[in-house]
Amino acid sequence: MKYAVWFVRLVFAAWMIPAGLNHFVYLFAQPMGDQPLSTELIKALLDSHLFDITKTIELLAGLCVLFGFYTPLALVVCMPVSFCVWYWDVPLQGWGSTSAIYGWAVLLSNLFLCAAHFEYYRAMFAVSSQPRALAAAGPLAPQAGAGA
Numbered sequence: 001m002k003y004a005v006w007f008v009r010l011v012f013a014a015w016m017i018p019a020g021l022n023h024f025v026y027l028f029a030q031p032m033g034d035q036p037l038s039t040e041l042i043k044a045l046l047d048s049h050l051f052d053i054t055k056t057i058e059l060l061a062g063l064c065v066l067f068g069f070y071t072p073l074a075l076v077v078c079m080p081v082s083f084c085v086w087y088w089d090v091p092l093q094g095w096g097s098t099s100a101i102y103g104w105a106v107l108l109s110n111l112f113l114c115a116a117h118f119e120y121y122r123a124m125f126a127v128s129s130q131p132r133a134l135a136a137a138g139p140l141a142p143q144a145g146a147g148a
Contacts, residue, residue: 001116005112005113005116008109008112008113008116009065009066009113010066011105011109012062012065012106012109012110012113013062013063013065013066014062015062015102015105015106015109016058016059016061016062016065016078016106017058017059017062017063017066019055019058019059019062020055020056020057020058020059020060020061020062021059022055023051023052023055024055024059030042031099033088033092033093034093034094034097035092035093035094037092038088038092038093041088041092042088054081054084057077057078057081058078058081060074060077061074061075061077061078061081065113071113071117072114072117072120072121075110075113075114075117076114076121078110079110079114082106082107082109082110083107085102085103085106085107086103086104086106086107087103088103089102089103089104089106090103090104
């Protein structure tokens, strides 16, 4: 399983880093879409400058996943971007299009990596929780009464 996670991390980073960097430094032509709705979406994102945010998130998430720096946080922050990539590539470009493969690959890679880092998200799914005292040292501090 460890090798599968490493492989998906490398593939995910190899996709996100050039895709994000391309917006700021020309590497290849930005795909504008083959269908009218996909072209309108890209133009709207470019005109509203939301594309700048999207590409920044792609670049930072790719770097974080590649170097293992805040990887669980980067994956969660990148999830809406991965869904948008999927939405643009699959429903708007066409379910049978070549770009649909890339859309599914980005979304499934992000979901797989989130599942691989589930231990970091586990506390968010607690049914009930107790707030920590303000003076608590940190999340890994031993609790009072915990055996040594």
